[in-house]
Amino acid sequence: MKSSAANATAKSGNTLQVAVVSVADDARYQPRRAERRWPGHSTGRLLSAARLAVDDAQVELQEAGLSLRLREAVAADADQLAATLQQLQTDKVAYWLLDLPDALMPQAVQAAQKAGALAINASSPLDSLRSQSCGASAVLHSYPSQSMLADALAQFLAARSWREVLVLQGSSPADQLQLQAWQRASKRYGLKTTDTKTFKLSGDPRERDAANPKLLTAERKHEVVAVWDAEGEFARSLVYATQWPRPVLGSSGLTALAWHAQWERYGGPQLNRRFVKLTQRPMTGQDWAAWVGVKSLVTAWVAEPKGTPQTLAARLRTGQVQVDGFKGQSLSYRAWDGQLRQPVLLAHADGVVQTAPMEGVLHPIDTLDTLGVDDKESPCKTR
Template sequence: MPTAWRSQFRGILGLGLWRACGLALLGVSGLVSLPSFAATKVTIAVVSLDGDPRHAPRRMEKAYPGHPTGRAIDGVKLAAEDSAFELDAAGLELVVKDVVLLNAAALPKALAELKALRVQHVVADLPLAELRALVQATPAALGGAIVFNAALDDDSLRGAQCAAHLLHTAPSRAMLGDALAQYLAARNWRKALLLQGPLPGDALMTEAFNRSAKRFGIKVVAQKPFKLTGDPRERDLGNTRLLTGDREHEVVAVMDSDGEFARLLPYATQWPRPVVGANGLVATAWHPQWERYGGPQLTRRFGKLVDRSMQGPDWAAWAAGRAVATVLAENPKAPVAQQLKALRGGSTTLDGFKGRTLSFRAWDGQLRQPLFLSHVDGVVGTAPLDGVLHPKEVLDTLGVDEQESACKSRP
């Protein structure tokens, strides 16, 4: 091909697919000046909290399994890049706005600024109290904007404290527990020693695991408290060999929302037993060593963008951005209420690079998704596991099913 032709060909490709097709139909053989078509910009806001303890640098450096190692905005930015082509075809451009609240009192002013920008899609990377405040304020402040929870696994947000405009791309605590229990049942490790920490989050993890254990036939043979402390009077509560000294159990399940005690437990038990839960074998939304269904390509694109490995919270933020882009591309002129119905009603689906088509549950706004059963170096399985059955959708074996749900709010 002559050099001049190659130059023209590259120029036509740069115009976008639909413009190139227009040139082909016109039979144009030379360069033609076309009017500039400016894409309509759609802003998606990522709201976080300054000083959020989950994002403390020293904490993120430890990279506890399932905990964030960076900010959610990184995943949303990747979603915007990944969606640029399909949105360009719809005449749209996704713009990501970083909103960092100095404190909870700064929320009203931030929402007023977002209203001026006509923001209708918000990705929340917030602690529980601030997320609840955002969800409560959004209908009046932003005219029914959709809020995506990309950070928290609290079951209450999917239950009695749900909201019609709140969708969840982060897996729930119940989903994580069900994934682990399915794997234990499949391996026939049916006797568990449960170690619970002193924090409120540890109690919630224990509640979810006990529910899942009962659901899939796992017997908790003993439940013991642990505590990391410098107090000599309580030293035994942090002694891993003493805590695991009984022999009746086949697996040790550790419920540690902080992550530090669980980090010390694998290979430190009295008897050779696998550790699951907050360390050892962990249920996660994403793992950088996932090697199927385009996973390596997604992980590499993320690493190229932010120079760190993609983890579960990053995937959840990316999925929120992709959900916005997908529903916009399907119907660029749809009002936000119609977009919400398409997402929560399941007519808009996502490809999450997990081998299954993903959709949001109508009853609680939770994104259905396979979960990875993994350790620090790799993925050993995915849940739902083979052989687990459901009358309608096998992904609904993870988490709270429709008949169990306490959520009463729907669009």
């Protein structure tokens, strides 16, 4: 386990220590995968984004007489994660930024709850992570949920009256989770699925047709193709390869993202330039979620310097603290599931087309709650 300050205590005087939790063998960061830079995929570890957030907060912290230190908490592999988290508890490090694959997130959330730590999920979109951690009031999610991303795309189609959708899906569990979120969003915004087809990537010549874009899209009665491919290998080949001239969205084409390197408004260019200068790579949605997660913690701590993980989490979840995420609106966390309300960027490789919520989409309290699981829909009743 690496630390930015040897033998530093978790909170010494006016210094707060935040652990960035990860695993060394995380498949998301394998060089070959990261180099491809597929839409929505993380391309680098989130420590750099956390460092940028600390740098950005220096003036605010200094004026309040506070300081924040980052600590790397890197488990060798999944089997060692429990020991790494236990060491944080032993060292009384009570603020965790989670940079973990989906499969390990529930374990980290449970450990945070047991340790009384405030944990921020900056990388996983799993809806189940939000719904199954209702009692974990000190767990926050700065990265958008899969339902939020799907709702953003569905709103976009509904706003344009493009309602007939051909759905192409993979067969992996991650593909199925994306499909489930899309089916919910599609029903919510009145879209019609003309057909659902399963693609299959295979080296077997006999199965080649199962990944043939022209054959899969041969039926003409659809206005849009939605592709759900968590890995991204098939989706990347679909744009401009369909049988008929139809827009593609989902895992390729028009994608729903937390952030985009070409976001040109509300301070986005300045943030992107600072991040590239620090890391020599573009900022992704996961990077932004780590940056805004640390920024959220700083904002809450400055407002309550003697706060505990529980009181700071409560301050964030009750809307007492709002955060500027450079998306044009003040952001706050939902009381029911700890999810950060935020606009979602709808983008292709070269730029942002629009942001959701769409103009005209209404909500009795906050239009940002039209993205994802709203209060009355959530199984979480903790306030």
